[in-house]
Amino acid sequence: MERIEAELFTDGGNDAVVRLPGRRFPGVLLQGDSLHILRGDVADVLDACERGDLDEAREFAGSVLASLDMLLVRYATVLDEHNIRRPY
Template structure:
């Protein structure tokens, strides 16, 4: 972990806009619990639409991208011994 200054353009709850050092454009900070909810919504949408429906592949790609962000978030918190801000049941 390192500490650096970031430019904060907006600190609106669940939608902070900030620019990381060295980046040309700002990004949006999505809180971990909000990211988890987005993943759950994407899972539900994929289940609802079904594999044979038009647009499923694009929706599934979106779900996979969100899930990769969430997995990176969870691994990073685990690396630093931090608890998740949401509950995930343990798989058997």
Template sequence: MEHIDVELLAPRGNVTVIRLPWRKFPGVFIQGDSFSILEAAARAAARTAPEVQELADDLSKILALYAKTLNEHNIPLPYTTATYEDSTELLASGRLQSPDLRRFFELVSGYLDYDFDDSDWMAITTGIQGIPAFDYPLLGSAALTVRVRQENGQENVTIAVTGMPNEALRIRLDTLFDVLTHEEK
């Protein structure tokens, strides 16, 4: 057994919020007996509908504590609380040469702390073949959708990035488009 120091961010009890030294975001710690009650409710949910609501209510209370605790400690939530589809807006758009597309995705992913890899790139290159536009989600510290529109017979792509309103991210995306477009000349 290893003993470590953790940050206790919420009051002691059956459910609390802690941060482990090697993790960026805090986690929810649930006492074993409390967790077993949640597990039993989940098992029962498979049989009857009322327990589904009770389980959802219990989990919502835990998530509310987590969100409140992070807010009290000025730690951003690692997820969004707004309804994504209803709250998105165009953050940036521009034209790039096709060879710059992967670099664009890698850099934007870095802004989001998202690990863009070869499987992402394969999905994008497959998705844009033979269709006018392809949407690809990037989910990290923010949620973005990148629409790629291949221009007929040209080496250019048009890109539109949508997501929750975020001025800092908007500025970074505009700058990225400026840099990549400038490099083309």
């Protein structure tokens, strides 16, 4: 394990925006439990597709998209607040 200093742009919560040394742009740090939940949500989409339940798959996919949209809005807002251009 290596200890480093990183720039923290938000509170340390479940989806902190941080910039690691040597990186031009910050990233989003997801906690392990949040990553596990996201993975489970995507698995639910796949399971519903495999069962042929497209309505349920669409509902699950919409939930995943909403979660990712919230992360992206938070990321973009933080970059705007610190006058950092977006990498996309």
